[in-house]
Structure formats: C-alpha cells, structure tokens
Amino acid sequence: MSSVVEQLEAALPRSEVSTDADVAQTYATDQAGFCRAGRAAAVVRARSVDSVQAVMRIASATGTPVVPRGAGTGLSGGANAVDGCIVLCLEKMDRILELDPSTRLARVEPGVLNGSLDRAARAHGLMYAPDPASRNISTIGGNVATNAGGACCLKYGVTRDHIARLVAVLADGSLIRTGADTVKNVAGLDLTSLLVGSEGTLAVVVEVGARLMPARPACGTMVAQFADLASAGRAIVELAGPRNLSKLEIMDRTTVRAVEAIANMDLDTSAAALLLAQVDTVDAPAIMAATEATCEALGATFVATTLDEREGELFMRARAMALPALEKQGHCLLDDVAVTIPRVPDLLELCAAVAERHQVTVGTFGHAGDGNLHPTLVYDAREPGQEAAALAAFDDIVAGTLKLGGSVTGEHGVGMLKRPHLARMLGERELGLMRGIKGVFDPGGILNPGKAY
Ligand SMILES: Cc1cc2nc3c(=O)[nH]c(=O)nc-3n(C[C@H](O)[C@H](O)[C@H](O)COP(=O)(O)OP(=O)(O)OC[C@H]3O[C@@H](n4cnc5c(N)ncnc54)[C@H](O)[C@@H]3O)c2cc1C
Missing domain, CATH: 3.30.465.10 (Uridine Diphospho-n-acetylenolpyruvylglucosamine Reductase; domain 3)
Structure with a gap:
C-alpha cells in the first residue's frame, strides 16, 4: 500500500501537493497565540472540487486527519495543523x-x-x-x-x-x-x-x-470621548437598542494610546474610552443629533459628528487599527467574549478589575453595540511571570463573562483556544449532542480533530 503522500501525488495535479518543510511551517498555524501546532504530512492547495473530494477519499481510507484552511487569519487555533495531517487549503479556489x-x-x-x-x-x-x-x-x-x-x-x-x-x-x-x-x-x-x-x-x-x-453608504458618523468607562458603558446601553445604528464600536484608553502611537491621529489619549457610532439611513442627521445629545447628557467630554462618508471612514479607521496597534506594544493574548447589551458596562468593569488584580495591561476594544468585546492582554513574554499573569487574567475574564450570562466566544470561534472554556459554558448533554452530530458527518473523526467541541 502506498503512503498517503504517494496517493495524494498520484490523484492530484502535481502543483497542488507539497511536502516541503517550509511550506508545512507556513501553513501550520493561524494567528492565535497559545495554541499548539503539529507537523503536517502534506499541504494540499486545492484548485477544484474534484481535488477536495480526492483528498477526502484518501484521508478517509487511510484515517488521516484533515485540517481545512482558508487564509489562516483565524484567532482561535482552528486552522492549526495536527501531527501527520493533510492541511487542505482552499485559498486558491477563489472565483x-x-x-x-x-x-x-x-x-x-x-x-x-x-x-x-x-x-x-x-x-x-x-x-x-x-x-x-x-x-x-x-x-x-x-x-x-x-x-x-x-x-x-x-x-x-x-x-x-x-x-x-x-x-x-x-x-x-x-x-x-x-x-x-x-x-x-x-x-x-x-x-x-x-x-x-x-x-x-x-x-x-x-x-x-x-x-x-x-448597498447602504455611511450617512453619519460620530466619535465621542468619555472620562470614565462607566459613562461610556451607560451610553452604549442607551444607544445600542433604539437608534438603528449600523455600527457602535468602543476603544478603551490603552487601545487609543496604542493606535495613536502608530498612527498620529490626534486622538485624546487621556480619555478613558472612545465610542464610534455610524448610521446608514437617510434620517442620519436626526439620529446623529440625538446620539450626540445622549452622549453629552451621559458625560461625554468631546463629541464630533460628520455626515460625510469619506470623513466617517477616517473616523472609523482608528478602530480598524486596534489589534495591529496593540500587537506593536508587546505580546498579545486576544480574548473574544460576548454579553447582552445591559451587561456591557459590567463587562467593561470586569476587564478593568481583572487588569488591576493581575497587574497586567488590558486593551479592550470591540463591537460594543452587539455586546462582543475583545479584551486584549498585552505583556512582555521575556519578563518572568508576565505570561502566567496574562493567562490567569484571560481565564478570569472568560469566567467573569460566564457569570454575566455571556458567551465564551462571540465571533472568533472555539478552535483550540476556547476548548477548555466551552465545557464550562455547555453541559455534558449539549456537548454530547454536538459530538454525536459530528459522528454522523464524520464517523472516523478525521475532520479537524481536537478542535471546537
Ligand atoms: C486583524 C484581524 C481582524 C479580525 N477581525 C475579525 C472580526 O471583526 N470578526 C470576526 O469574526 N473575525 C475576525 N478575525 C478572525 C478571522 O479573520 C475570522 O475568523 C475569519 O473568518 C477566518 O477566515 P480565514 O479564511 O482566515 O479562515 P482560517 O483561519 O484559515 O480558518 C478558520 C476556521 O475555518 C475552517 N475553515 C476554513 N476554510 C474552510 C472551508 N472552506 N471549509 C470548512 N472549514 C474551513 C478552519 O478549519 C478553521 O477552523 C480577525 C482576524 C484578524 C487577523
């Protein structure tokens, strides 16, 4: 019987199969830290459905694990290779x-x-x-x-x-x-x-x-600064429900400072939090005026609004830089937790309290309007104890989110990073049902083993 690699090379176009160690390394991980990656037996960059089917037939017959992969931008280790697997990359099927x-x-x-x-x-x-x-x-x-x-x-x-x-x-x-x-x-x-x-x-x-x-262009954009997190939290609760905003994002002081350090956008680095809101309906002037009034009534120290789409995108650009900017500050352990809107102020408070308790830097930013935040632990891995403190803080944030009735992941997925936490959120029966469904689709357990549930 020929090896898995020989079977892949026989069944697929030559250019789609690689066993090169550097290629395997390149496709070994996504962008999450703290997740182990194994060594793939082969990387297949499929160009057709036929190739994907051939890979799965060979994998199924030989019991070889397969890790599907897109662009590898995942933040939970979901696309990380496992030992002896075939990394099945779909990025070349791009029509x-x-x-x-x-x-x-x-x-x-x-x-x-x-x-x-x-x-x-x-x-x-x-x-x-x-x-x-x-x-x-x-x-x-x-x-x-x-x-x-x-x-x-x-x-x-x-x-x-x-x-x-x-x-x-x-x-x-x-x-x-x-x-x-x-x-x-x-x-x-x-x-x-x-x-x-x-x-x-x-x-x-x-x-x-x-x-x-x-398509709906952004018709109005507002940026508001707050001197304390509690006021920003109250504004989020007021704005998220009734206003029909298309976006409501938050960046805390640590995040604002990180963005300002790389982008020089004249952001106020003394503010505790910055809210960015956007509307994409024709009644934007009225909604923006009401949004501005709410922020001011709740203690915003500065509010600016634009009805110009291009200028609005410039406002929002600061938020898009949040993660890359924090990554310039040190090693990052990015969290992804979600709560209901009335609990957002509690989650903001929780993140600040965890930072204080563990003496770690937490930059919190995210999709405030849907309750999905990304508290990011920033630390220096060369300093003794800092990584352990970051991990302990990460655990505390997830545990605290569960106490608030929230979810251990809002959008990044369970992957490997949140696997231990999933069991704390779901019961054994629910996890058993998920595994049972997997057994129906994938009786040999070859698809992305060790991930999610
Ligand atoms: C700077 C930055 C910002 C981000 N912002 C966001 C954000 O705002 N919201 C958000 O949700 N995520 C965000 N992410 C995370 C990431 O981009 C998303 O999870 C994205 O959906 C992953 O797509 P990918 O093509 O990179 O998939 P990968 O990372 O390659 O894979 C992700 C998962 O999907 C599986 N998979 C991939 N392709 C297939 C397929 N064809 N069939 C079956 N399974 C497949 C993999 O096995 C893995 O489990 C961000 C990441 C970065 C780096």
Missing part, C-alpha cells in the same frame, strides 16, 4: 462564479476574500453585509466556518444570516448541497445553518451561496 442582482445572490468558491465579494456586489449597487475587520484578508469559506461577525452585525446580523446555501464535501469524499436560493425555505432540518460555524469539523465547504443586500 466568483455568479452574481445575480435580480435574486441578490452570489455563488462563490470558498477562497474568495470577503472584501472581494463585497466590492463585486457594490458594482451592482449591492453589498455583502458581514464585515469582519479582516474582510480584506479572510476568505468566505473561513468566514462561513467560523460564522464570522463584524461591526455592522449590530444591524445586519452575522455570516449565518447571509448564507442561502452551501456545497460541501463530507469526510468520505461525497458531495452535499444544502439550503436553497429562494428567500423562503423550510424544507427539512437547516443543514446550512449547522455547517455555518462548524469550524471545519463537519465538512469542507467548496461553494457558498451568499445573500447580498442593497
């Missing part, structure tokens, strides 16, 4: 197959970047709504597998809300088609929704039917 303005549907291969689909849609007056900050570097396949969120999810929902149907390859190499193009479809169990967010553990997504919406 927009069809975009139909009359049905507002796009049919795309999994390696299409989110931003490329959105730009193609905008040429027809449409948009692809889910907008992870990584939209120009992450793939639709990866977004589907992680059920990616973003800033405008406050108004438009997450990836799952914008996927009509999927084509996917099962562990045994067979092809399934889920969902329908129709607006309404209640035919049977919703396998599309099940696959969205399954983190490569159930099937390999090879085609995505994405729903598009009429």
Whole structure:
C-alpha cells in the first residue's frame, strides 16, 4: 500500500501537493497565540472540487486527519495543523462564479476574500453585509466556518444570516448541497445553518451561496470621548437598542494610546474610552443629533459628528487599527467574549478589575453595540511571570463573562483556544449532542480533530 503522500501525488495535479518543510511551517498555524501546532504530512492547495473530494477519499481510507484552511487569519487555533495531517487549503479556489442582482445572490468558491465579494456586489449597487475587520484578508469559506461577525452585525446580523446555501464535501469524499436560493425555505432540518460555524469539523465547504443586500453608504458618523468607562458603558446601553445604528464600536484608553502611537491621529489619549457610532439611513442627521445629545447628557467630554462618508471612514479607521496597534506594544493574548447589551458596562468593569488584580495591561476594544468585546492582554513574554499573569487574567475574564450570562466566544470561534472554556459554558448533554452530530458527518473523526467541541 502506498503512503498517503504517494496517493495524494498520484490523484492530484502535481502543483497542488507539497511536502516541503517550509511550506508545512507556513501553513501550520493561524494567528492565535497559545495554541499548539503539529507537523503536517502534506499541504494540499486545492484548485477544484474534484481535488477536495480526492483528498477526502484518501484521508478517509487511510484515517488521516484533515485540517481545512482558508487564509489562516483565524484567532482561535482552528486552522492549526495536527501531527501527520493533510492541511487542505482552499485559498486558491477563489472565483466568483455568479452574481445575480435580480435574486441578490452570489455563488462563490470558498477562497474568495470577503472584501472581494463585497466590492463585486457594490458594482451592482449591492453589498455583502458581514464585515469582519479582516474582510480584506479572510476568505468566505473561513468566514462561513467560523460564522464570522463584524461591526455592522449590530444591524445586519452575522455570516449565518447571509448564507442561502452551501456545497460541501463530507469526510468520505461525497458531495452535499444544502439550503436553497429562494428567500423562503423550510424544507427539512437547516443543514446550512449547522455547517455555518462548524469550524471545519463537519465538512469542507467548496461553494457558498451568499445573500447580498442593497448597498447602504455611511450617512453619519460620530466619535465621542468619555472620562470614565462607566459613562461610556451607560451610553452604549442607551444607544445600542433604539437608534438603528449600523455600527457602535468602543476603544478603551490603552487601545487609543496604542493606535495613536502608530498612527498620529490626534486622538485624546487621556480619555478613558472612545465610542464610534455610524448610521446608514437617510434620517442620519436626526439620529446623529440625538446620539450626540445622549452622549453629552451621559458625560461625554468631546463629541464630533460628520455626515460625510469619506470623513466617517477616517473616523472609523482608528478602530480598524486596534489589534495591529496593540500587537506593536508587546505580546498579545486576544480574548473574544460576548454579553447582552445591559451587561456591557459590567463587562467593561470586569476587564478593568481583572487588569488591576493581575497587574497586567488590558486593551479592550470591540463591537460594543452587539455586546462582543475583545479584551486584549498585552505583556512582555521575556519578563518572568508576565505570561502566567496574562493567562490567569484571560481565564478570569472568560469566567467573569460566564457569570454575566455571556458567551465564551462571540465571533472568533472555539478552535483550540476556547476548548477548555466551552465545557464550562455547555453541559455534558449539549456537548454530547454536538459530538454525536459530528459522528454522523464524520464517523472516523478525521475532520479537524481536537478542535471546537
Ligand atoms: C486583524 C484581524 C481582524 C479580525 N477581525 C475579525 C472580526 O471583526 N470578526 C470576526 O469574526 N473575525 C475576525 N478575525 C478572525 C478571522 O479573520 C475570522 O475568523 C475569519 O473568518 C477566518 O477566515 P480565514 O479564511 O482566515 O479562515 P482560517 O483561519 O484559515 O480558518 C478558520 C476556521 O475555518 C475552517 N475553515 C476554513 N476554510 C474552510 C472551508 N472552506 N471549509 C470548512 N472549514 C474551513 C478552519 O478549519 C478553521 O477552523 C480577525 C482576524 C484578524 C487577523
């Protein structure tokens, strides 16, 4: 019997299979820290559905683990290689197959970047709504597998809300088609929704039917500064519900300082928090005026509003830089937790208290309007004790979020990073059901083993 690699080389175009150690290293991890990565037996950069099916048939017959991979921008270790696996990379399957303005549907291969689909849609007056900050570097396949969120999810929902149907390859190499193009479809169990967010553990997504919406330009943008976190938290609760904002983002002082250090945007580095709000409806002037008044009444020390789209994007640019800016300050351990809107002030307080208790730096930023924050522990790994303190603080933030009735991950997924925490959030029966469903899709347990649940 020939080896797995020999079988892959015999079944696939030569250019798609690599056993080079440097290539394996390049594709070994995503962007999460603290997650172990194994050594792949081969990296396959598939260019066709046939290739994906061939990989899965060989893997299934030989019991070889397969780690599906998009662009590797994940933040939970979900795409990390495991020893002896095949890393099955979908980034080369990057064609927009069809975009139909009359049905507002796009049919795309999994390696299409989110931003490329959105730009193609905008040429027809449409948009692809889910907008992870990584939209120009992450793939639709990866977004589907992680059920990616973003800033405008406050108004438009997450990836799952914008996927009509999927084509996917099962562990045994067979092809399934889920969902329908129709607006309404209640035919049977919703396998599309099940696959969205399954983190490569159930099937390999090879085609995505994405729903598009009429494009909405940002009609008004507001930036407000607060002298204390509690006032910013109260403003979030007031603004998130009734105002029909399309975005409501927060950056705390640590994050603002980090952004200012790399971008010189004249941000007030003494403010405790900065809120950024955006509206995309024609009544923007009235909504912005009311939003501004609310912030001022709740103690904002500075408020500025623009109705100019380009200027609004400049305001929002500071938020897009949050993570890269914090990464310039030291080693980062990025968290991703979610609570209901009334609990956002408590979560902000929790992060500050944890920072104080463990004497670590926490930069908190995120999608305040939907309750999904990213407290980021910044530390110097060369200093004794700092990494341990960061890990302890990370644990405390997750535990505190659970006490607030929240979720251990809002949008980055469980992957490897949040696996221990998932068991604290779900019961044994719920976890057992998830594992049972995996057993139906992937009886040999070869798809992304050791990830998620
Ligand atoms: C700077 C930065 C900002 C970010 N901002 C956001 C944000 O705002 N919101 C957000 O949600 N995330 C964000 N992320 C995280 C990341 O971009 C998302 O999780 C994204 O969806 C991952 O896409 P990817 O193509 O890189 O997938 P990968 O990282 O390659 O894979 C992610 C997971 O999906 C699986 N997978 C990938 N492709 C497939 C496929 N075709 N079939 C089956 N499984 C597959 C992998 O096995 C893995 O479990 C950010 C990351 C960075 C670096």
